[in-house]
Amino acid sequence: MKIRIVQSILADNTRLAARTRELLGARRVLAVNMMSSPGAGKTTVLERTLPYLKERHGLSAGVIEGDVEGSEDGLRIERLGVPVVQLNTRGACHLDASMVAAALEDLPAEGLDLIVIENVGNLVCPAGFDLGEDLRVVVLSIPEGDDKPSKYPAIFKKADALLINKIDLAHHVRFQRERVHAVSRRLAPAVRIMELAAATGEGVAAFGDYLAQAAHAKKERR
Numbered sequence: 001m002k003i004r005i006v007q008s009i010l011a012d013n014t015r016l017a018a019r020t021r022e023l024l025g026a027r028r029v030l031a032v033n034m035m036s037s038p039g040a041g042k043t044t045v046l047e048r049t050l051p052y053l054k055e056r057h058g059l060s061a062g063v064i065e066g067d068v069e070g071s072e073d074g075l076r077i078e079r080l081g082v083p084v085v086q087l088n089t090r091g092a093c094h095l096d097a098s099m100v101a102a103a104l105e106d107l108p109a110e111g112l113d114l115i116v117i118e119n120v121g122n123l124v125c126p127a128g129f130d131l132g133e134d135l136r137v138v139v140l141s142i143p144e145g146d147d148k149p150s151k152y153p154a155i156f157k158k159a160d161a162l163l164i165n166k167i168d169l170a171h172h173v174r175f176q177r178e179r180v181h182a183v184s185r186r187l188a189p190a191v192r193i194m195e196l197a198a199a200t201g202e203g204v205a206a207f208g209d210y211l212a213q214a215a216h217a218k219k220e221r222r
């Protein structure tokens with residue numbers, strides 16, 4: 001019985017995610033699902049990257065913030081002048097497609113080139129839920145340790161891009177970057193790995209350019 005219930009929820013999720021993909025496909029808006037453990041730097045990456053996308057590439061973003069409670073991250077994004085919807089899952093450790101579909105109704109239907117969904121901080125639960133995104137970006141920060149891709153393979157396996165954040169702390173923490181590169185490439189051979197320090201801005205342009213290229217590619221898709 002329990003298994004049937006789980007299957008029906010997942011089937012529903014897949015259907016809703018497909019609908020979102022269709023909607024954003026018609027609008028030619030790129031959707032990005034950003035995942036990491038709590039504190040890896042997702043919001044800081046957005047605070048740096050969204051202004052860069054606007055200034056360098058003329059691209060406008062909207063953001064969906066997923067948190068268990070609170071609106072701190074939503075307020076951080078709002079301060080950038082970027083349209084944002086804050087979701088509270090009240091205990092759930094991931095966003096699902098129905099939450100994202102509801103949040104989309106509160107973002108402008110016109111004028112956005114991309115939508116970034118900041119998932120609930122967790123390296124396990126978000127891996128199982130398609131939100132209708134085009135790109136999955138996983139952020140791993142140096143202080144979390146270089147063993148995370150081997151210990152939480154599911155999320156790294158589905159990553160289109162891996163951001164290794166907080167490289168400014170590399171001298172203080174034992175972290176073998178080569179190990180992370182090797183394991184994540186074994187899990188996801190096509191993954192694009194970028195190293196950055198969102199706090200200082202180092203490497204942010206490369207990630208911004210990567211998103212800009214994907215957003216332009218979606219616009220030109222027939």
Ligand SMILES: Nc1nc2c(ncn2[C@@H]2O[C@H](COP(=O)(O)OP(=O)(O)O)[C@@H](O)[C@H]2O)c(=O)[nH]1
Pocket residue numbers: 036037038039040041042043044045121165166167168169196197198199200
């Ligand atoms: N040293 C350092 N700290 C960072 C960097 N990026 C984010 N942080 C800090 O890490 C903490 C968590 O960042 P936040 O963006 O809120 O992470 P999130 O929970 O993944 O959204 C904050 O104190 C940030 O200032 C970085 O590149 N270097």
Ligand SMILES: [Mg+2]
Pocket residue numbers: 042043044073118
């Ligand atoms: Mg955050």
